[in-house]
Amino acid sequence: xxxxxxxxxxxxxxxxxxxxxxxxxxxxxxxxxxxxxxxxxxxxxxxxxxxxxxxxxxxxxxxxxxxxxxxxxxxxxxxxxxxxxxxxxxxxxxxxxxxxxxxxxxxxxxxxxxxxxxxxxxxxxxxxxxxxxxxxxxxxxxxxxxxxxxxxxxxxxxxxxxxxxxxxxxxxxxxxxxxxxxxxxxxxxxxxxxxxxxxxxxxxxxxxxxxxxxxxxxxxxxxxxxxxxxxxxxxxxxxxxxxxxxxxxxxxxxxxxxxxxxxxxxxxxxxxxxxxxxxxxxxxxxxxxxxxx
Amino acid sequence: xxxxxxxxxxxxxxxxxxxxxxxxxxxxxxxxxxxxxxxxxxxxxxxxxxxxxxxxxxxxxxxxxxxxxxxxxxxxxxxxxxxxxxxxxxxxxxxxxxxxxxxxxxxxxxxxxxxxxxxxxxxxxxxxxxxxxxxxxxxxxxxxxxxxxxxxxxxxxxxxxxxxxxxxxxxxxxxxxxxxxxxxxxxxxxxxxxxxxxxxxxxxxxxxxxxxxxxxxxxxxxxxxxxxxxxxxxxxxxxxxxxxxxxxxxxxxxxxxxxxxxxxxxxxxxxxxxxxxxxxxxxxxxxxxxxxx
Numbered sequence: 001x002x003x004x005x006x007x008x009x010x011x012x013x014x015x016x017x018x019x020x021x022x023x024x025x026x027x028x029x030x031x032x033x034x035x036x037x038x039x040x041x042x043x044x045x046x047x048x049x050x051x052x053x054x055x056x057x058x059x060x061x062x063x064x065x066x067x068x069x070x071x072x073x074x075x076x077x078x079x080x081x082x083x084x085x086x087x088x089x090x091x092x093x094x095x096x097x098x099x100x101x102x103x104x105x106x107x108x109x110x111x112x113x114x115x116x117x118x119x120x121x122x123x124x125x126x127x128x129x130x131x132x133x134x135x136x137x138x139x140x141x142x143x144x145x146x147x148x149x150x151x152x153x154x155x156x157x158x159x160x161x162x163x164x165x166x167x168x169x170x171x172x173x174x175x176x177x178x179x180x181x182x183x184x185x186x187x188x189x190x191x192x193x194x195x196x197x198x199x200x201x202x203x204x205x206x207x208x209x210x211x212x213x214x215x216x217x218x219x220x221x222x223x224x225x226x227x228x229x230x231x232x233x234x235x236x237x238x239x240x241x242x243x244x245x246x247x248x249x250x251x252x253x254x255x256x257x258x259x260x261x262x263x264x265x266x267x268x269x270x271x272x273x274x275x276x277x278x279x280x281x282x283x284x285x286x287x288x289x290x291x292x293x
Numbered sequence: 294x295x296x297x298x299x300x301x302x303x304x305x306x307x308x309x310x311x312x313x314x315x316x317x318x319x320x321x322x323x324x325x326x327x328x329x330x331x332x333x334x335x336x337x338x339x340x341x342x343x344x345x346x347x348x349x350x351x352x353x354x355x356x357x358x359x360x361x362x363x364x365x366x367x368x369x370x371x372x373x374x375x376x377x378x379x380x381x382x383x384x385x386x387x388x389x390x391x392x393x394x395x396x397x398x399x400x401x402x403x404x405x406x407x408x409x410x411x412x413x414x415x416x417x418x419x420x421x422x423x424x425x426x427x428x429x430x431x432x433x434x435x436x437x438x439x440x441x442x443x444x445x446x447x448x449x450x451x452x453x454x455x456x457x458x459x460x461x462x463x464x465x466x467x468x469x470x471x472x473x474x475x476x477x478x479x480x481x482x483x484x485x486x487x488x489x490x491x492x493x494x495x496x497x498x499x500x501x502x503x504x505x506x507x508x509x510x511x512x513x514x515x516x517x518x519x520x521x522x523x524x525x526x527x528x529x530x531x532x533x534x535x536x537x538x539x540x541x542x543x544x545x546x547x548x549x550x551x552x553x554x555x556x557x558x559x560x561x562x563x564x565x566x567x568x569x570x571x572x573x574x575x576x577x578x579x580x581x582x583x584x585x586x
Contacts, residue, residue, distance in 0.1 A: 075561070124511050128575070144508060182504045183511065185494060190512035192556075193486055196549045198571040201478060203544070211475045215437060216578050218417050218476065219483035222515050228575035231568035238556045238564055248493070249553055255496075256489045260542055263485075263531045268368070271531055275524035278491040282421070282521035285509050 003163040004093075005030040008065040010058065010080065012036040012045050013230070014126060015097050016071030017135030020050040022167045025137050035061035036132075044132045059087040067163070070096040070108075075236030078107030090115040093156055097123055099183060099233075101148055101176035103240035109151070117156045120148040122179065123169060124187075130230040138168065145169035148176055184244035188237055189252060192245065194226035195234070296456040297386075298323040301358040303351065303373065305329040305338050306523070307419060308390045309364030310428030313343040315460045318430045328354035329425075337425045352380040360456070363389040363401075368529030371400030383408040386449055390416055392476060392526075394441055394469035396533035402444070410449045413441040415472065416462060417480075423523040431461065438462035441469055477537035481530055482545060485538065487519035488527070 007029035009016050016036070023029050034051040035058055036042050046054045055061035062068050062084045072080060077096060088094065094116055098104045101120050112118055125143040127134065145164045149157050161171050174182075201212045201220070212220060238245055262270040285291055300322035302309050309329070316322050327344040328351055329335050339347045348354035355361050355377045365373060370389060381387065387409055391397045394413050405411060418436040420427065438457045442450050454464050467475075494505045494513065505513060531538055555563040578584055 124508055126511070143510070178504075182501065182508055185497070185501075186505050186508045186513040187511035189490065190516055192552060193490065193549070194512075195568055195571050196552055197482065197486065197545055198574050199567050200541070200545045200548050202570060202574060203548075204478070208475065208478075212479050213574065213577050213581050214583065215417055215475055215479045216581075216583050217436070218419070218480035219487075219519055220479040221578060221583065222519060223483055224571075224575040224578055226512055226515060227568075227571040229568075231565050231572070234568050235561050235564040238552075239559050239561050242556045242559070245556060246553065249549075251496070252490055252493045253549075255493050256486070256542075256546075259485060259489055259531075260539065263535045263538060263542075266532050266535070268528050268532050272524050272528040274492050275488055275520075275522075275527050277495060278488050278517070278520040279524070281491050281495060281506065282517040284506050285514060285517055288506050288509075290507065290509050290514065 001027065001166070002030045003028050003159065003166060004066040006033065006065045007031070007067045007069065008033045008035065008062045009051070009069045009071060010035050010061060010084070011070060011072035012041050012050065012132045013071065013233075014130050014134045015123060015139070016069070017045070017048075017050055017132040018137065018139035019069060019071060019097070019167070020045075021135055021137040022140065024051065026166060028163060028166050033061050033065065041132055048132060050132065058084050062087050064089050065092055067160075068092060068094045070094070070098070073233045073236040074098040074100050074104055074240045077104050078111070081108040081111040085111040085113065085116070088113065088116050091117070093117045093119055093152075093160060095119045095121045095160065097121060099187065099237045100241040101179045105148075105151070105176055117153065118151040119157065119160050120151070120176065121164070122146040122183075125169075126229075128225050128228040130233070141168035143169055144172050146172045146174055146179055148179065149173055150175060180241050180244045184241060184248045188241055188245045189248045191226055191229060191234055192238065192249065193252075194223040197223050198227040294320065294459070295323045296321050296452065296459060297359040299326065299358045300324075300360045300362065301326045301328065301354045302344070302362045302364060303328050303354060303377070304363060304365035305334050305343065305425045306364065306526075307423050307427045308416060308432070309362070310338065310341075310343055310425040311430065311432035312362060312364060312390070312460065313338075314428055314430040315433065317344065319459060321456060321459050326354050326358065334425055341425060343425065351377050355380050357382050358385055360453075361385060361387045363387070363391070366526045366529040367391040367393050367397055367533045370397050371404070374401040374404040378404040378406065378409070381406065381409050384410070386410045386412055386445075386453060388412045388414045388453065390414060392480065392530045393534040394472045398441075398444070398469055410446065411444040412450065412453050413444070413469065414457070415439040415476075418462075419522075421518050421521040423526070434461035436462055437465050439465045439467055439472055441472065442466055443468060473534050473537045477534060477541045481534055481538045482541045484519055484522060484527055485531065485542065486545070487516040490516050491520040
């Protein structure tokens with residue numbers, strides 16, 4: 001069922017290309033126009049037939065669109081919004097799929113005319129792969145898609161929600177600050193730590209590094225998957241959610257120092273107490289139906 | 294093919310019970326005797342028919358055994374070795390499956406008579422589950438099993454190696470100190486960090502904690518799997534490989550501080566540079582055939 005007459009998806013990486021695929025597969029748009037600032041990506045999108053049209057420039061991509069989706073690194077939101085704003089149709093809905101929300105509103109909102117409806121959003125879905133070939137139609141299936149309702153009217157929100165649900169996602173509503181706090185701990189801090197420990201391994205002398213790779217199945221490997229995520233996307237996330245990430249990192253550092261001290265002084269009881277209660281969190285994730293996807 | 298006339302497996306958790314299963318399935322022992330200091334575990338082992346006999350005490354379990362395997366937390370090695378040493382047969386091989394090796398030799402060696410052959414070892418295999426029900430016959434299949442050759446004669450080593458290979462594992466030879474260093478980074482530090490971040494989430498106010506659980510699929514969840522590992526086993530690992538873990542933790546902390554500072558001052562280029570090179574490690578793990586098991 002067509003939810004919008006014309007949808008423009010800007011940015012054709014993992015998320016943008018997956019969204020294009022599901023829009024096309026389920027007929028969620030009367031007309032689907034795609035754009036990416038990288039010419040090679042545009043060519044690839046054409047080859048893969050990800051949309052009805054791959055536009056040659058941003059202005060023609062968004063012209064007449066009822067829904068414009070920015071699936072680009074959060075650091076690029078301001079510049080892209082400034083460029084496309086004059087070409088938006090009256091009453092158009094502009095959304096984004098960025099992993100930070102306070103910064104996206106800060107960067108996009110000033111450029112938008114009154115007549116455009118801003119609904120910041122964030123599909124909590126991804127893999128360690130990137131690029132238009134890495135997308136797939138079921139990426140959003142049963143995954144949360146967070147919607148920030150604060151800047152839009154009820155009718156626009158209801159229509160957007162129905163569209164999101166049609167992709168297979170489950171809509172969650174929250175405000176920007178709370179989103180950024182939750183994601184700082186569930187997503188941004190884990191990525192930062194994974195990047196750090198994999199980087200630490202990288203600096204080891206060569207023999208030791210080779211053996212770390214050979215014996216990586218004992219724990220390290222799980223971190224390398226996360227640390228293989230898109231560098232530019234993640235660079236932008238940390239710079240644009242710095243406050244919340246640094247706050248969670250501060251807590252993490254305090255807790256790590258506590259364990260470090262317990263190891264140094266052989267305080268077995270403190271270690272065992274903490275290691276026992278962390279098991280409980282895993283059980284609660286299972287109860288919440290979030291263990292397998 | 295029977296490799297030893299009598300094998301005694303002491304400790305029937307994930308590793309011990311998996312070893313019992315593969316010994317039985319492949320007929321690697323003429324006679325397989327099991328023991329665990331927990332009576333409930335002994336009963337369970339009997340119900341599951343994991344061996345030929347479940348002994349009622351340590352002394353009778355190891356009597357006449359050609360191979361004794363200690364699959365117990367590394368913190369228990371010293372006391373158990375002291376108790377069983379007088380009952381070991383002349384020429385028996387004693388091995389262990391502990392995740393630290395320097396401490397195991399330190400704790401076991403002083404108790405052993407001259408006539409007993411010590412071959413410390415470490416199967417680099419596991420899951421986040423524990424207990425005799427969690428074991429399975431293929432746990433060691435295609436996984437590395439590290440053997441420390443420094444305390445044994447060539448004939449004993451060759452026989453032990455053949456036994457290990459018959460479980461499906463791939464034998465690797467190294468010394469205790471190097472083992473402890475490699476495992477500190479590939480296994481111990483990742484577990485410490487995972488325990489820490491999951492503990493950090495545990496201390497959040499209730500609402501935020503619930504949302505961390507709901508949105509855990511965005512990275513956090515990968516850490517909860519590791520942080521669900523056996524608390525006693527891991528408490529002992531950190532206390533008994535403290536020096537190597539603290540050394541790797543120091544490097545990790547320096548690297549994390551570097552990224553923390555880059556985030557605080559918005560130094561995008563530093564973040565992107567690091568995030569780009571960590572991708573390479575993932576590719577090398579894939580090349581080493583260690584990505585899927």
